[in-house]
Amino acid sequence: MSGWNLFKMIMIGAMVWSLGGLIIAPIQAQAGVDAKELIDNTCSTCHRFSGEPVSRLKLKAPDLKWGGNKYQHNWLVGFLEGKEELLYPNGYRWDIQRKQADHVKLNAEQAKAVAQYFEKNLLDSRIEKNAFSIDKLTEREVELGAGLFKEYSCLGCHQVKEDGKKIGGPISANLYNSGKRYNFDWLFRFALNPQDFTPHSGEYLADISPLKLRHLLGYLMTLGVDNYPLHVPWETPAFKQTNTDNGKLLYKQYCVQCHGAEGAGDGVGALGLTNPPPANHAKMALSELPMDYLYNVVYYGGKSVGKSPNMPDWGLTIHGQDFVDLIAFLRTNFKGGNEPEVVASSAGASSGDCTQPRKTKKAPASFLNKKNPVSDSASNISAGKKLFMKDAKPVSCLQCHGKKGDGRGPLGGGLKPKPRDFTCAPMMSKISDGQMFWIIKKGSKGTGMMPFNSLKDKQIWQVIRYLRTLEK
């Protein structure tokens, strides 16, 4: 059918409806649109509404046999009205014509009628209700899902938005509004085996555990959604009724083996773990640590924040109220760490010398001599200060390096080697900006200093501008 005929048909459809609409009360207005006729005459020239799944290379447009399960109502209506961006950046059949063609536009009433028709008639019996849950999704899980999206090649074929910019291989459907678009039950069934829907389409089946699938699909369900209602475990009533004795028992059962009976980092595991050793909790103010960080580092383990994989992820082992009680014990029992320390000086250093022994590897030459490309303007320094004090993720620099930058933050006392003391001018004058940049970006392997790959280069340079103001 030519584009013009199609246009005429839709216009006739619209006119027929509007005549009907004048006479009939709004509730019955739908009766003016014969969704089935519209679908049979127009939509099925491109889409299939029945039949067995076939290769994309035999289709003109996505199959809609499961159209009643796949979409959220509002998205579908919006798409049919032409209010949503097209999905395939280079056309559905990029092998034939590599461009997006405008999609048929329906008026609001037609779109609604078609959506309702889908929801009543295009149901796929393979799709179960509530077969999988993403209830109580947390911010951390969404972050992990975003990581899995890249780790499992999804970004290779699907675009998403990062800071408003489209990234990824423009091969298949974009996913930047996937949280507004999919019904979760469809998405889960699709994920079990995409080939059940559109075989030989180029999609692949990822080798992924149910928990990781929860994170990945949870992440997709947040995309394009304003204020997705995320679960904040430590704001639940469970956290108001804690039993620290139970927490203490759990600490003995699971943590003492590395962290020691009194938390001094001297458990039996410490005999072989040195790079870095288990943290000395007795010298940490876990009471002051932001809750999200403490909760997540214990739940998801050291590697989840770029730290030692020898710190296990406990979330699957220690459940529900037990986990809550353990966190409560850590917070009430470990309050030290802020007391001034005599800084260990390297052998031969004269007393009063603040120079620390550095375990840090030397940055490659190309970084070592890099000049800071951001100026020392007040605004760069204050942007750097904000990251240092509060905003850097997974945890701010202050938590280890201290409010004053002297290495005495809540976690600082329990780490070996100690966090760098940025106030020590004799030492800092020998550490170049490029060296600092490299370590902030990549971390210092075998020490408590994790990589901050969530920071943009410019932000790292701004933090360095701030650090330079601390030298005394």
Ligand code: HEC
């Ligand atoms: C000329 C061919 C053509 C006609 C006619 C057509 N479509 Fe489409 N449709 C497409 C193509 C191509 C896409 C993929 C476009 C994109 O988003 O990049 C698409 C996408 C869709 C989608 C989203 C599919 C997905 O990826 O999940 C829906 C829903 C849809 N069409 C419904 C309809 C309805 C309802 C009609 C009839 C009113 C219709 N289409 C008529 C070609 C057509």
Ligand code: HEC
């Ligand atoms: C090698 C390319 C490729 C990779 C890698 C890939 N996909 Fe796909 N994906 C496709 C293709 C092709 C389709 C099928 C589109 C069609 O023909 O209907 C698809 C379909 C989808 C759909 C349904 C799109 C729709 O609305 O119909 C979702 C959701 C999806 N993929 C998610 C993922 C996720 C999550 C990952 C990572 C685990 C992933 N994909 C990895 C190519 C890929």
Ligand code: HEC
């Ligand atoms: C197999 C040894 C091992 C066990 C068992 C272990 N940890 Fe750890 N833990 C480590 C190591 C190693 C580090 C240091 C990680 C780093 O700095 O890279 C660490 C660090 C930590 C930290 C500090 C994180 C930071 O950002 O500096 C906390 C808090 C912690 N562990 C809590 C626990 C709790 C609670 C348990 C028991 C449920 C536990 N650990 C059991 C090895 C262990």
Ligand code: HEC
């Ligand atoms: C979990 C604790 C921790 C956090 C959080 C942390 N650091 Fe560190 N940092 C350390 C430790 C420990 C060292 C010492 C490593 C060594 O001696 O190799 C260090 C060393 C450094 C160094 C010295 C590099 C060198 O070559 O001597 C710089 C620069 C640095 N950190 C910057 C930062 C910045 C900026 C942040 C925040 C974005 C940050 N750190 C957050 C623990 C931390």
